[in-house]
Amino acid sequence: MKNFILILFTTLSIFLKLNTYAQELNPGDGVRITFLDIQDDISGDYYIQSNGYIQLPFIGIINTTDKDFTTIKSQIEFRYDSLYKNPVLTVNALFRINVLGEVTNPGFYFITEMEKFTAIIALAGGTTGNADLESIYLVRDNQEINLDVTTIIQEGSSATDFGLRSGDQIYVPRTWWADARGITIILSAAALLVTIVAIFLR
Secondary structure: OHHHHHHHHHHHHHHHHHHHHHOEOOEOEEEEEEEOOOOOOOOEEEEOOOOOEEEEOOOEEEEOOOOEHHHHHHHHHHHHHHHOOOOOEEEEEEEEEEEEEOEOOOEEEEEEOOOEHHHHHHHOOOEOOOEOHHHOEEEEOOEEEEOOHHHHHHHOOEOOOOOOOOOOEEEEOEOHHHHHHHHHHHHHHHHHHHHHHHHHOO
């Protein structure tokens, strides 16, 4: 019984730790605010400055330093709730990530914590014909983290669900046959060049 409780406590601690990491926001990240019942021009994306502050319409500055997204969200909702009567408001985190490799438009993108994996790849223009979809991985702190993309897509997992964090890189590698095809083309060109040189040297 003691072993079971210890295992349960350890598992719960790991889960809470991963969830906390997934909810962290850093300078350069932001929040997406959406009002459904307010005429004021408030809805939009707002980004955290290098000092950890984020400036929001009508309610001023929110200090995000050493606060997880849940706390930041609560503060934003409380302040707007004090300004408007029962506003219909949603607040989403915006994580800044990098999508690299075999995608049409590699680069930095802002995604919400609710974004699906397919939507994240779509932001980068989708994968190229040379993409190895079974070997996609994350790069975090110079370490590679393998992703079970098939399961993630089948389960419809959001960015938070599969542990995506601010600053992560999603890398889509090339298939081995794409590299092999390139080598074949180079060797064929080299063989052709040798043939042409041999003809002129006769």
